[in-house]
Amino acid sequence: MNDPILRISDLHVSFHVRGGEVQAVRGVSLDVNRGETVAIVGESGSGKSVTAQSILRLIPTPPGEYKQGSIEFMGQDLLTKSEQEMEAIRGQEIGMIFQDPMTSLNPTLTVGFQISEVLIKHQNMTKAQATSRAEELLTLVGIPNAKDRVRQYPHQFSGGMRQRVMIAIALACTPSLLIADEPTTALDVTIQAQIMQLLKDLQAKTGTSIILITHDLGVVAETCDRVVVMYAGKVVETGTKEEIFRNPQHPYTRGLLRSLPRLDHSKSEPLIPIHGTPPDMSAPPKGCAFCARCDEAMRICVDNDPVNYTISETQGARCWLHDPVCKKEGASA
Known part of the structure; x- marks a missing residue:
């Protein structure tokens, strides 16, 4: 290469x-x-x-x-x-996955919102489109039951799952x-x-x-x-x-x-x-x-x-x- x-x-x-x-x-x-x-x-x-x-x-x-x-x-x-x-x-x-997902994710916002805001800002998606794409991204990074999980908060995820959420945010805009x-x-x-x-x-x-x-x-x-x-x-x-x-x-x-x-x-x-x-x-x-x-x-x-x-x-x-x-x-x- x-x-x-x-x-x-x-x-x-x-x-x-x-x-x-x-x-x-x-x-x-x-x-x-x-x-x-x-x-x-x-x-x-x-x-x-x-x-x-x-x-x-x-x-x-x-x-x-x-x-x-x-x-x-x-x-x-x-x-x-x-x-x-x-x-x-x-x-x-350019996307970035930070060291500690617990401190990088906002504990007061759902993980779905935190993924969606990237898509709304950079891809000009509507809220409904961004939420749907957030569910797809959670599924892509291996988080089951994405439709339910997208409405949950960071403290409801394990350390490994939070890191997957961080990867989903970083990859949202490919x-x-x-x-x-x-x-x-x-x-x-x-x-x-x-x-x-x-x-x-x-x-x-x-x-x-x-x-x-x-x-x-x-x-x-x-x-x-x-x-x-x-x-x-x-x-x-x-x-x-x-x-x-x-x-x-x-x-x-x-x-x-x-x-x-x-x-x-x-x-x-x-x-x-x-x-x-x-x-x-x-x-x-x-x-x-x-x-x-x-x-x-x-x-x-x-x-x-x-x-x-x-x-x-x-x-x-x-x-x-x-x-x-x-x-x-x-x-x-």
Whole structure:
């Protein structure tokens, strides 16, 4: 696939707080092609959700600030759009499934109304048409007795069912791009599998591109085409699912994979955590942000931030280990 529906280039997003400037996203560049699923993975605080919310311009300004870069969706830079223009895009062209459906859904409104208002706003449907379509959408996402359930409130649904309602809202206008921000958080494993299968089935029917933000590398292995690994506000590695899992090229990616439990390892074999904590983004390090936690760090890593090195046509890694000169000298820090 070589037809980007979304292209983010050199995106910088900061938050101005009392203690100074928090550099949440620092030069992120990534593409999403039509009909593919791209996973963005990394620890909490790595900039995944801020990157996703920036696509829909959901970062409040102030305290947030889009400092630099572009977000091109279907050839149009979203950072140059007015708020009115963005309102026409949100929900209609780009849908988003938020992390916690209990806080994202309005507890005082029926789920039918919350689905219908998207259709009335963007599709110019009558109330009756929107209600009928809401019932169809609830059935589509696997909620039985849609005619009755459409009149119920969020607290009358289980966690998994509420997440399905969120998916129904996001898909109401058949968007070209769907952003799923940790859609399986706080759900049990069985429900997680059902939700991810539902997204795959809906993508097969509609051809929607999906950005999946998650901590769960098992979900990534099962559902995604390409993987973007973020650390300290930067993309440190990209590649196909097979490349990332079978041949990771950045020490951070290898650390994430080593910390996962595996069925082919013995029970007595301990998990290997990544020691230390991510850096303070109000004062990010001068060199490689992962340097202080990296077992393969070299002297150059301390003061010099690496560029992205091409590993293959589809894989790249931001690490000095791939610099030809550093490979030869390789002096440990």
